[in-house]
Amino acid sequence: MTRDALCVKRGSGRSLVAGALLSLCALPDWTGSAASAESLLAPPRDLRVIDTPNDGGGSLTVLWAPAPYDSATVKYQILLGDSPSADSATMKVIAEFSANTHYVRENKWPWWTRPDRPEVHQFIVKNGKGIELKDGVAYTVTVAAVSGDDRAFAVPIAAAPAPNWINWNQMNNLLLALLFGSVVFYAIRTAKRREIFLRRIPGLDAVDEAIGRATELGKPILYLTGAHDMSDPSTIAAAVILGRVAKRTAAYETELLVPHRDPITMAVCQEITKQAYLEAGKADQFKEDSNFFITTDQFSYTAAVDGIMLRKKPAANFFMGAYFAESLLLTETGASTGAIQIAGTDSDHQLPFFVTTCDYTLIGEELYAASAYLSKEPVQIGTLRGQDIGKAFILSVIGLGTLVATAGVLFGTEWPQILLDVFRDLK
Amino acid sequence: MIFFRRQAPLLVTLVTGLVFAAQYYVPHPASEHLLTSVTKWMQIIGGFALVLGITSLFHLHAVKIRRKEPGWGYSLVLYAGLLGTIAVGLWANGKETMNGAPTAFGWIYTYMLVPLQGTMFAILAFFIASAAYRSFRARSREAAVLLVAAIIVMMGRVPLGEYLLPASGDVSQWILNVLNASVRRAILIGVSLGAVALSFKIIFGVERSYLGGGKE
Numbered sequence: 001m002t003r004d005a006l007c008v009k010r011g012s013g014r015s016l017v018a019g020a021l022l023s024l025c026a027l028p029d030w031t032g033s034a035a036s037a038e039s040l041l042a043p044p045r046d047l048r049v050i051d052t053p054n055d056g057g058g059s060l061t062v063l064w065a066p067a068p069y070d071s072a073t074v075k076y077q078i079l080l081g082d083s084p085s086a087d088s089a090t091m092k093v094i095a096e097f098s099a100n101t102h103y104v105r106e107n108k109w110p111w112w113t114r115p116d117r118p119e120v121h122q123f124i125v126k127n128g129k130g131i132e133l134k135d136g137v138a139y140t141v142t143v144a145a146v147s148g149d150d151r152a153f154a155v156p157i158a159a160a161p162a163p164n165w166i167n168w169n170q171m172n173n174l175l176l177a178l179l180f181g182s183v184v185f186y187a188i189r190t191a192k193r194r195e196i197f198l199r200r201i202p203g204l205d206a207v208d209e210a211i212g213r214a215t216e217l218g219k220p221i222l223y224l225t226g227a228h229d230m231s232d233p234s235t236i237a238a239a240v241i242l243g244r245v246a247k248r249t250a251a252y253e254t255e256l257l258v259p260h261r262d263p264i265t266m267a268v269c270q271e272i273t274k275q276a277y278l279e280a281g282k283a284d285q286f287k288e289d290s291n292f293f294i295t296t297d298q299f300s301y302t303a304a305v306d307g308i309m310l311r312k313k314p315a316a317n318f319f320m321g322a323y324f325a326e327s328l329l330l331t332e333t334g335a336s337t338g339a340i341q342i343a344g345t346d347s348d349h350q351l352p353f354f355v356t357t358c359d360y361t362l363i364g365e366e367l368y369a370a371s372a373y374l375s376k377e378p379v380q381i382g383t384l385r386g387q388d389i390g391k392a393f394i395l396s397v398i399g400l401g402t403l404v405a406t407a408g409v410l411f412g413t414e415w416p417q418i419l420l421d422v423f424r425d426l427k
Numbered sequence: 428m429i430f431f432r433r434q435a436p437l438l439v440t441l442v443t444g445l446v447f448a449a450q451y452y453v454p455h456p457a458s459e460h461l462l463t464s465v466t467k468w469m470q471i472i473g474g475f476a477l478v479l480g481i482t483s484l485f486h487l488h489a490v491k492i493r494r495k496e497p498g499w500g501y502s503l504v505l506y507a508g509l510l511g512t513i514a515v516g517l518w519a520n521g522k523e524t525m526n527g528a529p530t531a532f533g534w535i536y537t538y539m540l541v542p543l544q545g546t547m548f549a550i551l552a553f554f555i556a557s558a559a560y561r562s563f564r565a566r567s568r569e570a571a572v573l574l575v576a577a578i579i580v581m582m583g584r585v586p587l588g589e590y591l592l593p594a595s596g597d598v599s600q601w602i603l604n605v606l607n608a609s610v611r612r613a614i615l616i617g618v619s620l621g622a623v624a625l626s627f628k629i630i631f632g633v634e635r636s637y638l639g640g641g642k643e
Binding site for chain 2: 056346386391
């Protein structure tokens with residue numbers, strides 16, 4: 001193993017002859033004798049160069065065993081050659097770092113994809129900073145240990161980067177998504193068989209009250225679907241709630257105003273509103289213009305909606321979906337007109353503004369629950385039960401994880417990591 | 428016809444939903460290329476959809492002008508602004524500057540749109556003050572807690588406050604990092620589960636009211 005390595009002086013000739021002579025400097029198999037080890041620089045051992053797993057290609061992972069001389073004073077150099085037969089003399093130094101850095105454990109691989117033991121050295125060669133690795137092309141990589149003028153090379157190894165079809169690092173994510181999906185569908189099936197209790201959500205109980213008030217006053221209802229487009233779950237949730245609200249406004253024959261920031265959302269909401277009026281048996285009352293587009297620009301939209309609030313004085317304002325800085329500009333203006341205001345958002349940064357200025361606020365998940373709550377359909381309610389089971393599971397994992405992580409630190413054991421990795425990086 | 432109105436969109440939703448959920452786990456360039464292509468499709472669709480939006484805007488304000496509804500003058504201003512900007516934009520080839528000098532289009536953007544947006548954003552400061560005045564009144568035990576916490580956080584976030592109350596910096600940081608963060612995380616966990624559950628419902632056709640409500 002180490003007999004194959006080269007031990008040379010920096011700046012000296014690196015011919016094959018010199019290499020052969022200097023290879024005599026290489027130590028016999030490493031015995032771990034600390035006394036002799038620290039005084040002599042040995043070539044890095046057990047060098048492995050592999051295609052970086054679970055990536056889109058263009059990257060190689062270099063692994064080599066830790067050495068007794070690993071310290072801040074000794075350096076490792078990573079050398080790259082652009083052909084499979086390149087020798088260390090023609091290879092380019094692409095990185096240099098202290099010998100007590102760059103370990104597998106620093107890269108936070110989960111245990112099921114870890115390429116080697118945590119204490120093994122690791123460096124990832126990837127595109128950028130003057131390096132261009134092409135998939136399927138073999139490159140030569142080696143590692144040199146450097147101390148002062150001494151330099152010890154490991155035997156160069158050729159490897160080719162390649163793209164992967166599956167990112168196994170994220171398998172815990174997939175597993176938990178499937179598990180949660182199964183729970184949701186199981187809960188839906190259960191809900192079809194027996195009634196499930198739903199806690200009261202005051203904001204949703206107030207929907208009827210708000211629409212009734214608008215009807216009594218003969219004033220319109222203003223409904224906003226948020227700042228995002230139709231690809232965002234919160235906008236979809238807002239559109240679904242609009243369907244329920246529109247059904248009631250149709251029944252009460254109250255005017256509905258839905259200004260939009262996104263034309264696609266507008267088109268979808270037009271269809272939803274139309275269907276709601278049809279279902280309420282008030283197709284003749286439906287106005288195509290009840291859903292209208294204003295602008296995609298944040299503050300222009302805000303100014304326009306504020307204008308509508310001040311001119312038309314709607315009796316009820318609904319703010320559903322995602323919001324940014326415009327949240328307070330909208331709700332404070334609405335509050336100044338004396339309208340009843342119901343908000344529902346998953347934008348956690350805007351929640352304080354909504355809570356402050358609106359009569360009722362659907363906080364986070366309540367926005368998604370609203371559809372089930374208003375429809376009372378077993379299938380929809382089953383989903384809520386599924387979410388609750390999911391939350392209970394996450395809470396248990398947080399509690400258990402805290403205990404296990406603490407135990408791991410207290411007793412200095414590695415086994416807690418096995419469990420913790422399963423629930424880490426679930427993005 | 429009913430197939431194209433109901434089943435086809437559900438099928439498209441199912442297939443694309445599953446494909447792009449799977450795409451998240453595939454790092455291969457082919458998968459990235461697929462995502463990039465679809466993103467471009469969405470941008471193109473969005474461009475065409477904008478025509479739909481502008482048509483809606485024109486129609487709405489044309490009705491207002493025709494009926495002489497209250498505030499119909501604003502609709503005229505909108506028409507003038509919209510058509511004027513389009514004309515000027517075409518005249519300047521969509522460029523904001525030419526040879527270092529601003530074009531008329533650039534002038535409209537820099538000296539009309541930006542100040543107006545700035546004004547709207549600046550109003551936020553006054554609205555925050557009025558909203559704070561309403562909510563930071565100790566009318567109940569909870570409101571009192573909110574008031575005390577708000578004062579500490581506000582003191583801790585400005586140099587003068589921290590100078591007057593040296594402990595406020597650390598305490599406000601603790602309020603934000605411990606109390607506030609834990610509640611935010613709880614909300615975010617709920618939001619994430621809600622979003623995932625809704626996505627499942629949409630992908631598998633359990634939730635279909637976005638197609639225009641109603642049951643078959």
